[in-house]
Amino acid sequence: QKEVEQNSGPLSVPEGAIASLNCTYSDRGSQSFFWYRQYSGKSPELIMFIYSNGDKEDGRFTAQLNKASQYVSLLIRDSQPSDSATYLCALNMNRDDKIIFGKGTRLHILP
Amino acid sequence: ETGVTQSPTHLIKTRGQQVTLRCSSQSGHNTVSWYQQALGQGPQFIFQYYREEENGRGNFPPRFSGLQFPNYSSELNVNALELDDSALYLCASSPWGAYEQYFGPGTRLTVT
Numbered sequence: 001q002k003e004v005e006q007n008s009g010p011l012s013v014p015e016g017a018i019a020s021l022n023c024t025y026s027d028r029g030s031q032s033f034f035w036y037r038q039y040s041g042k043s044p045e046l047i048m049f050i051y052s053n054g055d056k057e058d059g060r061f062t063a064q065l066n067k068a069s070q071y072v073s074l075l076i077r078d079s080q081p082s083d084s085a086t087y088l089c090a091l092n093m094n095r096d097d098k099i100i101f102g103k104g105t106r107l108h109i110l111p
Numbered sequence: 112e113t114g115v116t117q118s119p120t121h122l123i124k125t126r127g128q129q130v131t132l133r134c135s136s137q138s139g140h141n142t143v144s145w146y147q148q149a150l151g152q153g154p155q156f157i158f159q160y161y162r163e164e165e166n167g168r169g170n171f172p173p174r175f176s177g178l179q180f181p182n183y184s185s186e187l188n189v190n191a192l193e194l195d196d197s198a199l200y201l202c203a204s205s206p207w208g209a210y211e212q213y214f215g216p217g218t219r220l221t222v223t
Contacts, residue, residue, distance in 0.1 A: 004153070031210070032210040032211075034211060036214075042216070042217075043199070043201055043214040043215060043216050043217040044154065044201070044214050045214070046211055046212075046213060046214075049210065049211050051210070088153055088154075090153070092210060095208050095209060095210050096142060096159075096161070096166070096205070096207060096208065096209070097167070098144065098156035098159060098167055098169060099144075099146075099154075099156065099203075099212055100156070101153030101154050101155075102153050103151070103152055103153050104153055
């Protein structure tokens with residue numbers, strides 16, 4: 001079983017709607033979880049990270065973590081065309097540890 | 112605050128050659144990690160450096176090696192290049208004790 005699983009997409013969402021991106025992971029020892037955004041041909045950009053169960057909000061972004069279900073999600077409210085990108089779910093086991101990435105979900109916001 | 116920088120931006124090499132990629136960490140960050148990202152895949156961890164020592168390595172052969180310098184900058188060296196080494200090479204920096212890492216713009220390596 002892959003360590004971090006994401007639907008590759010593409011996920012198409014109308015402009016102004018909520019985009020919901022999901023991720024599951026296999027190792028219950030995972031400590032911290034990240035969402036990176038990657039535009040085509042560019043490097044990943046960290047947009048959110050979460051350590052504790054529950055929700056964490058930052059502007060239009062909300063990360064949700066459920067360690068019992070081994071599930072992480074990212075909600076993007078009021079989606080904009082500029083949100084069209086690949087979203088990488090990632091985790092690590094400890095501070096200073098390598099980050100393990102999923103393959104990413106392609107998000108397409110329809111104008 | 113200066114972010115992570117990498118050089119060169121693009122590079123084309125021939126199979127069997129050697130390549131050196133460079134990274135300068137973000138100001139205040141003393142830990143550098145290198146990742147390889149093949150097309151359509153997530154980044155894969157190569158290794159990490161802290162205090163000029165390798166501090167963890169992924170599933171990459173010994174022909175991938177690295178260095179960290181006293182100013183926390185780092186190099187990734189790849190010997191005997193293979194076609195499958197064609198990828199985006201990413202450097203990420205972080206302060207020691209952090210969970211999160213911040214990526215530089217990457218070096219696109221093409222091996223022909």
